[in-house]
Amino acid sequence: MSFGGMFDGAGSGVFSYDAAGGGGGGVHNSRLLPTPPSIPDLMGGSSGLTGGPVGSAAMRLPAGIGGLDGAMHAAAADGGAFDRAVLLELALAAMDELVKVAQMDEPLWLPSLDGGFETLNYDEYHRAFARVLGQCPAGYVSEATRESGIAIISSVDLVDSLMDAPRWSEMFPCVVARASTTDIISSGMGGTRSGSIQLMHAELQVLSPLVPIREVVFLRFCKQHAEGLWAVVDVSVDAVLRPDQNGCGGSSSSSYMGCRLLPTGCIVQDMNNGYSKVTWVVHAEYDETAAHQLYRPLLRSGQALGARRWLASLQRQCQYLAILCSNSLPARDHAAITPVGRRSMLKLAQRMTDNFCAGVCASAAQKWRRLDEWRGEGGGGGGGGGGDGEDKVRMMARHSVGAPGEPPGVVLSATTSVRLPGTLPQRVFDYLRDEQRRGDWDILANGEAMQEMDHIAKGQHHGNAVSLLRPNATSGNQNNMLILQETCTDSSGSLVVYAPVDVQSMHVVMNGGDSAYVSLLPSGFAILPDGHNNGASPSSAEVGGGASPNSAAGGGSNNTGSLVTVAFQILVNNLPTAKLTVESVDTVSNLLSCTIQKIKSALQASIISP
Template sequence: MDHESTNGSSSENGEGTSRQRLSTVQTEQLEAMCQRPNATIRAELSKNLDLDMSQIKFWFQNRRSQDMNDYKRSQTSKIRLEIGQILLENKHMTDVAQQLICPCCGFPPVDCTSSEVDEYSLSMENEELRRELERVSRITSNFTQQKPPTSVNLSGLDVTPTAPVNGPYFDQGTFSSINPTLPLQPVESNVSDITRLMMDIATNAMDELLRIVRNNFWIKSAIGSGDTLIPDIYGMTYPMTHLLNNPNVYVEGTRDSGVVTMNCLQLVEMLLDSSKLMQAFPTIISEAKVIQELSSCSMSGSPDGVLLLMYEVLQPLSPLVLSREFYFLRYCVQIKPRLWVITNVACDLSQENRLISPSDSRKLPSGCLIKEMPNGHSKVIWVEHAEIVEKAPIHPLFNDKVYSGMAFGAARWLASLQRQSERYQYLFAAVTDTSDGCGVASPIGKQSLMRFSSNMLKKFCENIRASPGGYWTTFYDTNDVAIRLKTKGTDGNVLLVVTSIRLPLSSETLFKFFRDGANGLRLLCDAVTNDDVLQEATHIQIGSQPGNFISVFQHHSNETKNKSLVLQENWDDRSGSLVVYTLLELHSMNKILNGEDTWNIQLHPCGIIIIPDGQQENRETSTSEGVRSNSCGSLLTISYQIPLSNVENVNFDDETVATAHNLINGCVERIKVALNLTST
């Protein structure tokens, strides 16, 4: 085939370039040469083929361009074929992922990725909303003739230091860092600047939370359910150099997930309400306050975009472990339909606008992801992540429990939330239940009794809090026993004694033993002897697990011939169990069952708390609630409360302390004898 060759010279009349068609012989000889011949080779070809030097030069240039175009076309075709195969595989994997079903809950898993979160769009939308808010604020101030506030008033929170307590595990300057002269407020700063700064802190924390939830920062917990944060891997992405020189500070991170029997929006609103928050976590939160509402709900009433400055006190389940207090921001965002993120983070402002806080421990980016499920329930991923400052040595009994993250970890939060949401369902179902199979025929009476029992449970947990609160007036703590005394109160003088021991039995075994009122009451209460008769008059189920119920016992004493009532509630979840009771008079029970006001009923709750000891030789068992730690040992906390109304002056003298020790030691011995553990 003949080929054309451009000689590169222009004709004299400027009409274009002249072209000469090459013969087949010329083309074959040119193709046999290399692609880039030098000048000597081109001169030889020009002589042999009777062609100009320019013709040979341009022929090789055109040939190289043609070869490059052919190569590009072949590569393009190959890439298109590979893209087609990838698209087909992607479609197949997407179809498979949409059909995945969680073996535990039977519903699709929560999508925790942030691929659908357009950060740029969100930032632009936030900026537009901020400008609109400022415009509306200016218009409103013109109508009301009021200037917007120039500082954030956060002085409503009482940060007065409380008296320290005694004992090796309590007298370590626990509360000496609280300075009452430092106000909990920014110093002379414009409110809009402070709010914007806090919004930036919360937004960055939410971004970090979404990243750490889905990244490989976690390892399955060796104890109980959930995952534990790997500090080294986390520190590579988010360095924390300020912790290197402080041996008393460490980072604690845990993660757990599960289904909560509560509507998604109701759950979000509950987590933004301090009073509802304390009701939802009666065994964890002893105090919660919203210090400042920095960003409120939208005009439609949606909690999307709410930013709160909050204060929380987290209580352990033994006075031998100090409670924890946090000041933090809580930020609520709906990142896509039916998916919410609630972020918690400590509020660290600049040095000029430093938010002074009595709490040394800080919340690192943490919180929860809440996804609405088709059946009206919610799938929750809970993350606890904090920088902890230990102000006092941890009691040896609770070393494993605290440092493993089980004492305040995500598994405990989620288990409590699941348990309480289930309790709410039974409380609301009591409205339509008119049967008297439980011993209470009136739905109002049943609801009133369940609410009163809930208050008893909460007060019981608050009483054993290690940090001194406003309820108790005197404290006396030793290595293993915490003694509290309240004098001249509305319910008279009260003496409280609390201790914790370890028993070589699983928490399930101990709970099954104590939930029977005949066993627990006779062992824990001096007023109930082995000869007395305990007859269960009321039994109200408050959970799907058989151990979660409320009982009212009729107490017949053979010695005094008196009849009294005992109210008992059993609380059992994956993190531990509680058996709480109180003695009631007949007229008090009538007020409760009639739905009357019960604020003046004296309440002296006593009981026990059973939790796994946290040692790593634990096994795990799966239940309907999730993975439960099946420990070979348990930590048993006994709380003993005695009313002393007939004594006018009660002080902490040697006799009172000896009486308290004798009471609690006698109770411990009775328990060991009943469990055949006398040698322990």
């Protein structure tokens, strides 16, 4: 892959920085200064673009003291007096690496075995670059992927979203569980985002209880390199802020880190038609042992939190925003819903899906109390490879006092994940969103089909939509319950999330009323590829501490399958002060296991349980 003329004015086509403000492209030793240099000095002038071969001595960080990793430790040991200078230098070094890595082709980047991924050739990477954060911690696994595509968004709008923590979370709702800006190192230059450097905290999630949330503390640096051409880079700063963890993002008493970001981010170029070309690069190191074996091939492949997932999520969200702002309705949409009603219904569906994700991953966004980390309910294995052959269900509870948007009482959450080997994710998604087959597995359908009453498209793919379903349509029985459902799909995975809602509340919403007061508890499915179609190879995966790169990656098998997470949130008692009973826990857990078995039978799939 090549950017061609994207980097006009860069001489050799390679970005480098003159941190001292001159023209040589050298790295200024700002960590030795008692007072940090100014932002313009560190930016190297207005453009910050000079020539220079990739990996040249002028661009390498001083190796004699361990590069920036060593400098950060020294700064921390010195009481943090030089932290700001070190952070600025770290941001510059990360930006330099990102823009070089983003534009280089083979031999630095290699296609993955079957899935069309571009993965990093670490032998070539180590020859071309001095590592910004030092060596990979022992036992950690490296993942690095790159993906390019077109998104319906301008470069400035995307940059604004990335540099605003709440907007960033909304742009990637299934990936970013929580995000906040904890400090602003630089607010930018000339009234623009260019030169903006922020210290941020985020929780990144894979929708399964088998994968812990990745908590990362990092710098985000934004730079405009030319008209309509921007780059945004992230890089972890644990060595500065958490020196007791030796820069590895290790465990702490309050949270699980276990991950650090090497230069990661995107290059965005306007296409003069409201679209942008986006190239995403993800380079991370993480503690693989924290994730269950079922999910390690997916994580190794880069499909869980790699470049494809970020870019696909961005493209899908941009399509949704374009439709939301459009005056014309997609062909399948029901014209009876007013524009303001559509927005209110979409907002309600977004809250439903956000609550579903928070319940699956036990994000701090919702206060769940874990009853028993794993509660075994027998009879669900049937596939081997799962140890004891039982379905393992994570059970959590919270006491709701009737805040707007949720019913009062005791809410129980039950979540589990299984692998369906040889069953394509698209097949699982199509089955679960088929209202005609809803009676196969959904207890709310009473064994019958459902009728789609309303449909709001959220993207070009017909699987991206918000629907209103009516149970028991064929029997003629009328009741006061409807099903609000959101389905989402892209090349990285799919969601089917639903919740029962009452007719009166939905009438208010569809007429443009405030959806914040509609009580709902979401249930649903997260469907991901199992990672066995493009396992990591020795050239594209790196493991600290001498572990074999292919030890858990599936060896590149063509046995494509699905990882399916099932989650129910159920009100088991409408009194907030009530105590949770063992019978309630067993009932919900058995309901989850029964649902999985019904899906297994309908798809004629085998199941591997954790």
